[in-house]
Amino acid sequence: MRADDLLRPAHALAQRGVRLARLALDALVPPTCPVCDTPVEAAGLICYACFPRFRPIAPPVCDACGLPVRGEDTPPPICPACASRRPLFGRARAVWLYGGAAKDVILRLKYADREDLAVPLGWLMARAGADLLREADLLVPVPLHLRRLVARRYNQAALLARAISRVSRIPVAVDALRRTRATPALAELSREEREASLIGAFAVRPRWRGRISGRRIVLIDDVLTSGATAEACAEALLAAGAAAVDVLAAARTPPPSADAA
Ligand SMILES: [Zn+2]
Ligand SMILES: [Zn+2]
Numbered sequence: 001m002r003a004d005d006l007l008r009p010a011h012a013l014a015q016r017g018v019r020l021a022r023l024a025l026d027a028l029v030p031p032t033c034p035v036c037d038t039p040v041e042a043a044g045l046i047c048y049a050c051f052p053r054f055r056p057i058a059p060p061v062c063d064a065c066g067l068p069v070r071g072e073d074t075p076p077p078i079c080p081a082c083a084s085r086r087p088l089f090g091r092a093r094a095v096w097l098y099g100g101a102a103k104d105v106i107l108r109l110k111y112a113d114r115e116d117l118a119v120p121l122g123w124l125m126a127r128a129g130a131d132l133l134r135e136a137d138l139l140v141p142v143p144l145h146l147r148r149l150v151a152r153r154y155n156q157a158a159l160l161a162r163a164i165s166r167v168s169r170i171p172v173a174v175d176a177l178r179r180t181r182a183t184p185a186l187a188e189l190s191r192e193e194r195e196a197s198l199i200g201a202f203a204v205r206p207r208w209r210g211r212i213s214g215r216r217i218v219l220i221d222d223v224l225t226s227g228a229t230a231e232a233c234a235e236a237l238l239a240a241g242a243a244a245v246d247v248l249a250a251a252r253t254p255p256p257s258a259d260a261a
Contacts, residue, residue, distance in 0.1 A: 005054070019112045034117055035101045044120065046101075053101035057094055057128070057252070065227065066092040066247075067255050087227055089219065089234040089245045094252035095121075095128045098223050102251045106222050118156070121250050124162020129164075129218065129248035130188070136246070137215040139165055142233055143202070145179045147183055148233040160250065161220040176208040177233055198232035205239035213241030224252035 032251055033040050033047035040047050046054075062069050062077035064087055097100035108114040109121065113164040126133060141157035149155055158174045165172040180203050189197065204212055217237050219230055224247060 035104050050101045054095040086232040089247045092247040093129045094249040095124045096251045098251040115177050116164045117160035126164050126167040132218050132246040133168045135220040136170050139218050140176045142221040143230045145182045157221045172196040177202050194228040202236040209240050214243050216244045217242045219247045221249045224249040
């Protein structure tokens with residue numbers, strides 16, 4: 001699957017003549033839409049129903065939290081929420097607003113044994129986070145708690161980090177962070193409760209400290225929600241001496257004012 005195709009409607013690629021080259025493979029493995037499994041013309045294409053259900057994040061975005069803002073792109077804008085309280089991480093970027101087809105594809109990666117989807121998602125994330133990756137020394141995925149890792153078999157953030165590493169050639173420290181304890185499901189908590197539940201919830205493994213110290217880290221996650229988890233991870237990495245921590249996610253929860261997906 002070609003990641004660039006995820007942002008392109010089916011007819012665009014057909015026009016580029018890629019279709020013929022894929023006919024042989026497609027005859028063996030009939031291609032389907034990665035979001036809904038509807039048959040499509042060639043591997044990597046999004047079907048016509050799913051394509052408009054993605055909401056890509058386009059500039060200008062808040063330089064800190066990465067949410068879309070009104071106005072000019074330069075100088076880098078800061079949204080009112082970040083102006084009153086800057087997150088512990090430096091900058092966050094994501095490919096899409098969470099919801100619609102972005103939610104569907106991320107849930108498939110997480111729960112439906114669709115590990116293959118990490119590859120195109122990694123490509124798109126590398127593109128959305130190009131500014132961050134240009135300055136980065138190391139990628140670190142947000143860890144799953146061991147109990148969830150056993151239940152789910154793989155950590156989707158680690159899969160995404162490996163995929164981004166292959167594109168960007170920035171090394172990945174898959175197990176640099178660990179969860180010190182299980183944290184409650186954050187979705188039902190208020191911002192204050194989330195922050196309280198996450199204090200000290202992550203730590204840098206001692207053997208990674210030497211490679212974290214002085215380095216610019218890009219933290220990788222599938223979805224950035226309130227940013228509380230990313231901030232707790234950033235806190236642990238900064239405490240271990242990281243020079244900077246930025247965040248790159250496949251999707252981020254839209255602000256309350258944005259239209260529901
Ligand atoms: Zn579809
Ligand atoms: Zn912001």
